[in-house]
Amino acid sequence: MDQPNRGHSTAVDVSPTRRKFYIGFINGAMGLIGVALAIPAAIYLLFPPKPRKGQDWVKTADLSKIPAGTPTEISFERTRVDGWKVTNVKATAWVVKGPYNEVVAFTPQCTHLGCAYHWDTPSRTFICPCHNSVFSIDGKVLSGPAPRPLDRYMTKIEGGRLDIGPPEPHA
Amino acid sequence: MRPIRTVIDWLEHRTGIETAVKNFLYEDIPASAGWHQIIGSMAVFFFVIQVVTGALLAFNYAPTPGEAYNSVKYIMTELTGGPLIRGLHHWGASMMLIIVVLHMIQVFIYGAYKKPREATWMVGVTLLLITLAFGLTGYLLPWDNRAYWGTVVTTQIASQAPIAGPYMLRLLGSDGSVGNVTFSRFYALHTVLLPPLTIILIGIHIYLVRKHGVAAAPDDTAPKRKFFPEQVFKDTVGVAIAFVVLFIMAVVAKVPLERLADPTDTAYIPRPEWYFLFLFQTLKFFKGPLETVGSVVLPGVAVLTLFLIPFIDRGPMIRIGKRTFAITLVLLAAIAWTGLTTAAVVTTPKNQESAEDTETPANETPEATAPAPAPEAATAAPSASPESKPPDAVSAVAPAQLAAWQRLTPQELAGAGLFKRQGCMGCHPGPGQKGIGPDLTKLPAEHRNVAWLVPHFKNPSQMVPGSVMPPVDLPDANLNELALLVLTLTPRNEQALLSAPDFATQGAMVYQKNHCDACHQIKAVGSTLGPALDGVGLRHNRAWLEKHFADPAGVTQGSIMPPYKFNPEDLDAICKYLLQLPKGA
Numbered sequence: 001m002d003q004p005n006r007g008h009s010t011a012v013d014v015s016p017t018r019r020k021f022y023i024g025f026i027n028g029a030m031g032l033i034g035v036a037l038a039i040p041a042a043i044y045l046l047f048p049p050k051p052r053k054g055q056d057w058v059k060t061a062d063l064s065k066i067p068a069g070t071p072t073e074i075s076f077e078r079t080r081v082d083g084w085k086v087t088n089v090k091a092t093a094w095v096v097k098g099p100y101n102e103v104v105a106f107t108p109q110c111t112h113l114g115c116a117y118h119w120d121t122p123s124r125t126f127i128c129p130c131h132n133s134v135f136s137i138d139g140k141v142l143s144g145p146a147p148r149p150l151d152r153y154m155t156k157i158e159g160g161r162l163d164i165g166p167p168e169p170h171a
Numbered sequence: 172m173r174p175i176r177t178v179i180d181w182l183e184h185r186t187g188i189e190t191a192v193k194n195f196l197y198e199d200i201p202a203s204a205g206w207h208q209i210i211g212s213m214a215v216f217f218f219v220i221q222v223v224t225g226a227l228l229a230f231n232y233a234p235t236p237g238e239a240y241n242s243v244k245y246i247m248t249e250l251t252g253g254p255l256i257r258g259l260h261h262w263g264a265s266m267m268l269i270i271v272v273l274h275m276i277q278v279f280i281y282g283a284y285k286k287p288r289e290a291t292w293m294v295g296v297t298l299l300l301i302t303l304a305f306g307l308t309g310y311l312l313p314w315d316n317r318a319y320w321g322t323v324v325t326t327q328i329a330s331q332a333p334i335a336g337p338y339m340l341r342l343l344g345s346d347g348s349v350g351n352v353t354f355s356r357f358y359a360l361h362t363v364l365l366p367p368l369t370i371i372l373i374g375i376h377i378y379l380v381r382k383h384g385v386a387a388a389p390d391d392t393a394p395k396r397k398f399f400p401e402q403v404f405k406d407t408v409g410v411a412i413a414f415v416v417l418f419i420m421a422v423v424a425k426v427p428l429e430r431l432a433d434p435t436d437t438a439y440i441p442r443p444e445w446y447f448l449f450l451f452q453t454l455k456f457f458k459g460p461l462e463t464v465g466s467v468v469l470p471g472v473a474v475l476t477l478f479l480i481p482f483i484d485r486g487p488m489i490r491i492g493k494r495t496f497a498i499t500l501v502l503l504a505a506i507a508w509t510g511l512t513t514a515a516v517v518t519t520p521k522n523q524e525s526a527e528d529t530e531t532p533a534n535e536t537p538e539a540t541a542p543a544p545a546p547e548a549a550t551a552a553p554s555a556s557p558e559s560k561p562p563d564a565v566s567a568v569a570p571a572q573l574a575a576w577q578r579l580t581p582q583e584l585a586g587a588g589l590f591k592r593q594g595c596m597g598c599h600p601g602p603g604q605k606g607i608g609p610d611l612t613k614l615p616a617e618h619r620n621v622a623w624l625v626p627h628f629k630n631p632s633q634m635v636p637g638s639v640m641p642p643v644d645l646p647d648a649n650l651n652e653l654a655l656l657v658l659t660l661t662p663r664n665e666q667a668l669l670s671a672p673d674f675a676t677q678g679a680m681v682y683q684k685n686h687c688d689a690c691h692q693i694k695a696v697g698s699t700l701g702p703a704l705d706g707v708g709l710r711h712n713r714a715w716l717e718k719h720f721a722d723p724a725g726v727t728q729g730s731i732m733p734p735y736k737f738n739p740e741d742l743d744a745i746c747k748y749l750l751q752l753p754k755g756a
Contacts, residue, residue: 012394014401022400029411036418037220040259041227044252049245079629084233084245085642087630 049083057165058091063157066097071119071126071137073108076164093153093164094119094126096137105153106139107167112146126150196399201387204402207281208385210274212406213413215373217267220417221305222366224260232312234358236351236607237598237641239314240431247428258421264306266417268446271302279480280497282488283386289481291379296477298372301365306444308361311354319432319597320441322349322357328454332467348434350607351639389488431594434606440522442515449511452518575667576675577753579659580694584748585683586656587668588676589649598640601665608640612662624654652683678748681741690732693752701732706754716746 014022060076075092093105106126110117115130125142126135133144140149154165183189231250233242246253275295278284284292311322326349329339344352396402433439443451450470457465476483484497576584590596598608617623623634628650631640643650660668682688688697691704711719715726720742723732737745 012396014396019400022404026400026403026407029407033411033414036414037223037259040252040255041223044227044250044256045230047251049249050251083231084238084241084249086644087633087642088626 057156057163060093060162060164061095063097063101063103063160063162066095066103066162068097068099068101070121071096071106073119074162078164094150095162101157103155103157103162104138105155105162105164106150107153109151110146111141111148111151111170112144117150195381196397196403198381198384198398199395200385200398200402201391202393202396203388203391204385204396206405206409207277208402209406209409210270210277211380213409214267214270214274215377216410217263217270217413218369218373220259220263220414221267224256224263225362225366227256228260229362234312234355234362235639236314236354236432237639239312239354240428241641243313243315243428247426254426255421257426258424259417261426262420262424263417264309265444265446266413266420268302268306270413271299275299276501280494280501281386281388281491282484282494282497284481285484285486285488286481288379288383288386291376291383292481293478294372294376294379296474298369298376299477300474301369301372303446305361305365305369306446308357308365310444311349311357312361313428314354314432315427315429316432316436316439317427317429317441319349319434320436320439321443322353324441324443324451326353328466331463333463348605386488389490431597433594433597435596435600435604438522440519442519445512448515449508452511452515573753574671575664576671577751578664578694579668579671579679580655580696581679581682581688582652582696583656583659584671584676584679585649586652586654587671588673588680589645589653590656590669591676593643593645593653595653596669601669611657612660612665614657619658621651621654621658624657625650628653648683674744674747675751677741677744678746681737681745682748685735694755703755704749705752707752708750709754713746713750716749717742 013019058076058078061074066072066074071094073092074095075090077088078091080087080089092108094108096104096106098104108116110128110130110133112128112131112133115128117126117128117133117135119125120127123134124137126137126139128134128144128146131145133146134142135146135150136142138149139152141147148170151170152168154168156163156165179189228246231242231246231253233239243257246257278292278295307325310325311318326340326343326345329343330336330345332339340346342356344350344354344356442448450466453469454462454465457463576587579587596606598606599611600606618627625647627634628643628645630642631638643653645653656668682693687704690701691697692699693704707716719726719732720735720737722734723730
């Protein structure tokens with residue numbers, strides 16, 4: 001802004017020190033207003049909503065009806081907090097029961113890109129059809145692009161009944 | 172600095188942007204320009220604030236009735252910073268209007284609308300009207316009682332316009348009530364149509380200001396000055412002060428969110444936003460056939476006059492000190508506005524209901540439970556107050572004289588309480604009235620069962636695709652009660668059931684909440700472990716009940732009932748309810 005007066009030569013300009021003060025104030029004030037708007041906006045958009053009491057644990061299946069050693073797909077209803085709505089959604093889990101009634105419930109999505117995988121009885125592995133990720137019965141990655149073992153739901157057993165909770169946080 | 176300079180030079184060479192910005196900033200302005208001319212820039216600033224905060228709100232807003240309310244509540248209660256953003260938008264709207272009006276007053280007093288600036292003035296008046304339209308349409312969007320009723324009145328006023336009235340109403344998507352269509356149109360106006368229109372008009376307005384130059388005082392012969400940085404500095408001071416005020420307002424003053432819009436609320440007194448109160452008050456002076464004069468003709472003439480001011484006052488610019496007539500006019504208008512607004516505030520009674528911003532649904536107001544028997548109950552027990560009921564008060568009542576609610580089981584009655592408390596009437600207003608939701612007495616047969624209704628309450632759109640009904644966020648037991656109530660509704664009993672007295676519905680809710688039916692029976696519902704409670708008022712009085720709740724075994728030898736310690740309100744409700752129970756058939 002070396003020659004601001006070009007074309008309007010009649011006008012007078014303010015003294016350099018005043019000019020500096022004015023410009024400093026304009027930039028400072030506008031900058032502060034920008035920050036005062038940007039920070040609340042970022043908080044508003046990026047902070048997660050306050051957690052709502054959802055029903056975390058769902059009573060699902062009678063444990064005695066799940067065969068030991070063979071993964072079984074069970075479906076159940078869970079409440080999902082979806083923004084301002086609480087909805088009931090169908091959810092499924094692959095449940096593996098061991099010989100001593102210990103139970104693991106895998107979430108039904110492949111850890112690669114979220115496709116639904118299935119249990120392949122002949123090879124006794126979980127196979128994801130999208131990109132051929134293969135998981136062992138305990139969820140470990142055997143081959144394919146999956147970055148981590150299958151995710152699990154929290155589980156607890158009460159009176160011979162399997163209760164499924166929210167998914168466990170994965171590493 | 173070098174690289175930045177290089178980029179700017181590149182941009183300047185390709186687009187000429189630096190020259191454009193310089194031409195804008197180094198515009199000559201008269202030496203007499205100054206603090207009084209900062210208001211226009213402030214108005215533009217407030218428009219920008221409204222655009223930014225409006226877009227942020229839209230990110231978490233569901234633009235359909237019902238859902239709208241839930242999403243605003245979500246913004247207010249669950250999102251960090253949500254109340255602040257809504258506060259900035261809400262108070263920013265009011266402040267923007269104040270600023271726009273002040274800008275207009277300034278231009279008016281100085282006579283800056285005179286030749287050749289008539290078009291600038293008229294575009295400005297249009298922008299004022301658009302600002303008002305923003306306020307009017309935005310008022311409906313939270314879809315609470317305030318929004319609903321305010322808009323009902325607005326659309327009714329529009330319908331009074333001579334000749335155009337019915338068409339206006341059609342255009343606003345209203346057939347006398349406010350529903351989905353009106354809502355969508357207001358939303359579209361507020362967010363789709365008006366903002367770009369405002370941007371275009373602000374552009375034209377500023378272009379015209381630049382074309383004719385800032386109006387100088389008539390005796391100003393001093394050398395001109397530059398817009399930047401001195402005038403921009405003054406503008407910035409104004410903007411910064413206004414922003415600080417707005418921010419404090421947004422933090423300190425809570426933006427109201429009343430309960431969900433309820434078209435059946437007969438007690439609600441609608442009122443418009445504060446800046447429309449003067450119109451609201453003006454209307455009161457015009458009765459009967461003259462009403463149109465106050466609602467349409469006068470405002471119409473006022474707006475037209477405003478537009479035509481540059482053609483009415485055509486003389487040359489004179490010094491502001493000599494514009495006594497203009498100043499008097501502004502003062503008179505200000506006095507009239509203040510008087511009308513004050514009168515409106517003073518004469519309109521406050522609504523009983525206070526803003527409901529919390530998670531818990533508003534309980535019935537204390538005075539609602541205090542008057543003892545409601546009309547129906549009073550006819551059932553003419554001489555009796557529940558406290559000292561003679562033993563034969565209820566037995567004398569023939570079944571035909573029972574109030575509608577007395578025929579309900581506690582579950583159904585608790586359902587009626589929930590129905591009221593959850594604001595279901597907002598969309599299902601009852602017999603003969605058109606609501607957003609279907610008439611509950613005419614549900615298709617396949618929906619008339621608890622197994623369909625309860626999942627529907629939980630997730631309406633899953634059972635009825637496209638349903639605008641918000642999910643009912645209640646425990647299963649309560650949803651069950653609600654479903655049972657819906658199943659008892661018939662066109663004949665609906666009105667009576669939905670207006671069951673508060674003590675009855677609340678008493679039944681206390682009864683249900685405490686699982687009294689695990690031991691007792693009412694209307695043949697519940698267990699027979701304890702005595703049936705039908706007609707308990709024949710056997711005992713209020714004092715006995717209260718004592719019995721506190722210490723059952725002490726009052727009745729061998730009672731296995733555990734003591735119950737209710738809070739005073741619950742105790743009052745359940746006692747009144749039980750004492751009014753009719754004797755079983």
